[in-house]
Amino acid sequence: MSKTTTNGLLRFTTAGSVDDGKSTLIGRLLYDSKSIFEDQLESIKNESTQKGINGPDLSLLTDGLRAEREQGITIDVAYRYFATPRRKFIIADTPGHIQYTRNMVTGASTADLAIILIDARHGLLEQTNRHSFIASLLGLRHLVVCVNKMDLVDYDEARYREIVKEYKSFSSRLDITDITFIPISALLGDNVVDKSNQMNWYEGSTLLHHLEHVHVGSDRNLQDCRFPIQYVVRPQTDEHRDFRGYAGRIASGVFKPGDKILALPSGKESTIKGITLGNEQLERAFPPLSVTMTLEDDIDISRGDMLVRMNNQPDVVNELDARVCWLGEKPLNTSSRFILRHLTNEVQAKVTEILYCIDINTLHRDEENKTVATNDIARIKIKTASPVLTDSYRKNRTTGAFILVDPSTHLTVAAGVVG
Amino acid sequence: MTELYNLDHLTELEAESIFVMREVAAQFDRPAILFSGGKDSIVVTHLAMKAFAPARIPMPLVHIDTGHNFPETIAFRNNLIQDMGANLIVGSVQDTINQGKVQEETGSNASRNKLQTTTLIDTIEENRFDACVGGARRDEEKSRAKERFFSHRDDFSQWDPKNQRPELWNLFNGMHAPGEHFRVFPLNNWTELDVWNYILKEKIELPSLYFSHERECIRREGQILAMSDFLKLRAGEKPEMMRIRFRTLGDLTITGAFESEADTLEKIIEEVAATRITERGGRMDDKRSSSAMEDRKKDGYF
Numbered sequence A: 001m002s003k004t005t006t007n008g009l010l011r012f013t014t015a016g017s018v019d020d021g022k023s024t025l026i027g028r029l030l031y032d033s034k035s036i037f038e039d040q041l042e043s044i045k046n047e048s049t050q051k052g053i054n055g056p057d058l059s060l061l062t063d064g065l066r067a068e069r070e071q072g073i074t075i076d077v078a079y080r081y082f083a084t085p086r087r088k089f090i091i092a093d094t095p096g097h098i099q100y101t102r103n104m105v106t107g108a109s110t111a112d113l114a115i116i117l118i119d120a121r122h123g124l125l126e127q128t129n130r131h132s133f134i135a136s137l138l139g140l141r142h143l144v145v146c147v148n149k150m151d152l153v154d155y156d157e158a159r160y161r162e163i164v165k166e167y168k169s170f171s172s173r174l175d176i177t178d179i180t181f182i183p184i185s186a187l188l189g190d191n192v193v194d195k196s197n198q199m200n201w202y203e204g205s206t207l208l209h210h211l212e213h214v215h216v217g218s219d220r221n222l223q224d225c226r227f228p229i230q231y232v233v234r235p236q237t238d239e240h241r242d243f244r245g246y247a248g249r250i251a252s253g254v255f256k257p258g259d260k261i262l263a264l265p266s267g268k269e270s271t272i273k274g275i276t277l278g279n280e281q282l283e284r285a286f287p288p289l290s291v292t293m294t295l296e297d298d299i300d301i302s303r304g305d306m307l308v309r310m311n312n313q314p315d316v317v318n319e320l321d322a323r324v325c326w327l328g329e330k331p332l333n334t335s336s337r338f339i340l341r342h343l344t345n346e347v348q349a350k351v352t353e354i355l356y357c358i359d360i361n362t363l364h365r366d367e368e369n370k371t372v373a374t375n376d377i378a379r380i381k382i383k384t385a386s387p388v389l390t391d392s393y394r395k396n397r398t399t400g401a402f403i404l405v406d407p408s409t410h411l412t413v414a415a416g417v418v419g
Numbered sequence B: 001m002t003e004l005y006n007l008d009h010l011t012e013l014e015a016e017s018i019f020v021m022r023e024v025a026a027q028f029d030r031p032a033i034l035f036s037g038g039k040d041s042i043v044v045t046h047l048a049m050k051a052f053a054p055a056r057i058p059m060p061l062v063h064i065d066t067g068h069n070f071p072e073t074i075a076f077r078n079n080l081i082q083d084m085g086a087n088l089i090v091g092s093v094q095d096t097i098n099q100g101k102v103q104e105e106t107g108s109n110a111s112r113n114k115l116q117t118t119t120l121i122d123t124i125e126e127n128r129f130d131a132c133v134g135g136a137r138r139d140e141e142k143s144r145a146k147e148r149f150f151s152h153r154d155d156f157s158q159w160d161p162k163n164q165r166p167e168l169w170n171l172f173n174g175m176h177a178p179g180e181h182f183r184v185f186p187l188n189n190w191t192e193l194d195v196w197n198y199i200l201k202e203k204i205e206l207p208s209l210y211f212s213h214e215r216e217c218i219r220r221e222g223q224i225l226a227m228s229d230f231l232k233l234r235a236g237e238k239p240e241m242m243r244i245r246f247r248t249l250g251d252l253t254i255t256g257a258f259e260s261e262a263d264t265l266e267k268i269i270e271e272v273a274a275t276r277i278t279e280r281g282g283r284m285d286d287k288r289s290s291s292a293m294e295d296r297k298k299d300g301y302f
């Protein structure tokens, strides 16, 4: 509820196995940072009393669905917003249960940082590993590993060190280098907002302090100019008879009026005449702005096409080498047809080869395993009916991401990254 | 150098919402904006104008008229429609009642809030809308906190919160069978304070009800309700003049007012930033049970 912020916006997600304390932690974070409104607190206090719980059950702050409150688990991701004088936060609290991995992927796909919770009594579980790997696959560059429920292991330093060691050995095979460890009790608030006086052996910062100060090098790519056309604006009024504007959101790079551009896949060239946002003329456009561009020449461009620079072009391909997280209920069937949705483009696609699945506990490639079942992560080859304009996901989190949709059920069955 | 490319977060939110509006226009055949006359749907309409400028917005505005509106809301709506040159479609709860499809609630707590759902669904079916854009935000309420940007509704307009489609990055999947539709929420990531700050920044006009004014009201169960023909007075209730404003605009019968001197946007923003009660805390419709909103949403409510 603070009004001014200085450190910009941080989007983060929770992750980890079921019951490790994710929702309780978010509740604690909001509660101790005084970000809960009186009527919200009142209502969860009443509900907690009814359930016979002492003190407010803080997980009820994010577990907002009836079924979640009845079962005491998170089913779908909840988004919460809060701000401290230092920073504004968007939190995605995701479910730990394997059955709802698709919702964890949903929450993580737009996050910059993930908080991985581990129950100090149980150590690393399969879902801890899966979620860590998914965070890495989705290009999150920052992890905070919270060893939770320290109150249940007598705030024992040795136990904490043991889990840290185990996680470090596991994570050496991940693509993430910035990993911070914090021993906490979400239930009692140790090291969440306020420093614990039970763990004097821990000298690092509290979770909130870390979140306020962590430097999240911007994901924005200002080098490679990519403008996917989303919608063509044609007013067809007397005043704007011949107006043709190309509307879209800048994926990466900086565009200015006067720049020479190339339209893909047609290969036609032109020059940017103007860039507008509403009625305002812009001198430059960059991610993540949504703008409308006009060109000097009348060339045929439509939704799904892309404006780029001549000397820096994406790959124009019919075949993709990709890693996917399979979200469909049935295993991937290589004889099925899919719709591949990439940027503003939609094309027919089929999976031509399954290269390997990842063994989630060892992170080794299992080349024998060619069955991609729900929640599996695999490397596959995809063929598309018409060309797509991609970059590798590592280089570009916007132009390197896609989903697969099953045309018979209309459901989203895979999250994919190129390369 | 990089300073030049830093955006304040309102500009980022605006860019996201404009992207969502354009995605609606591109992916659906018969989209519409659900326009309540409240600040959030006014902001959605403003964003739509920016998204498609200099063209007109390529979808109609739909107002579900309970017949219990503040007259100020209706006047504001009509002016806005005229200025924009937009197409307005009105679904009338009174008509739904006259057709015998729903029964008016009785008693001193009666409201038409729940009845709206039937009118809304009928209007969607009659007009064969395949996407309805609304101004709801995730920070409003705990089941809304679970919403996707593109939220699927089945053939009966029902929401299945336990089985939502995954939504990755901003790759929105709007595929659906005939008869199904989507509810779309471009303001999902906005907070109440963001909305107010944006209204100030963009100088967006609002109904006068949001600003402090003198009005005849009554106090009931810790709430202040505006006097109107639709409010049935209980024994002992006496209307009095108060200086109030509204934080949200729903029906006359359920929208709580509160005493305030805030008569400018700047003062409102100060007030909102300091408040300790949620925006919907003043609404009788949410007070009926702890899952009141989820239950209504499952049935097809806004």
Ligand SMILES: Nc1nc2c(ncn2[C@@H]2O[C@H](COP(=O)(O)OP(=O)(O)OP(=O)(O)O)[C@@H](O)[C@H]2O)c(=O)[nH]1
Pocket: A016, A017, A018, A019, A020, A021, A022, A023, A024, A025, A059, A072, A073, A074, A075, A094, A095, A096, A097, A148, A149, A150, A151, A152, A184, A185, A186, A187, A188
């Ligand atoms: N003693 C103790 N209990 C805790 C702590 N954190 C969470 N719990 C309890 O652990 C249980 C599960 O907590 P949740 O916050 O719902 O777990 P979760 O990780 O959100 O679970 P899912 O979302 O379903 O995956 C609850 O009964 C909490 O009260 C802690 O630090 N100490």
Ligand SMILES: [Mg+2]
Pocket: A022, A023, A024, A059, A073, A074, A094, A095, A096
């Ligand atoms: Mg949870």
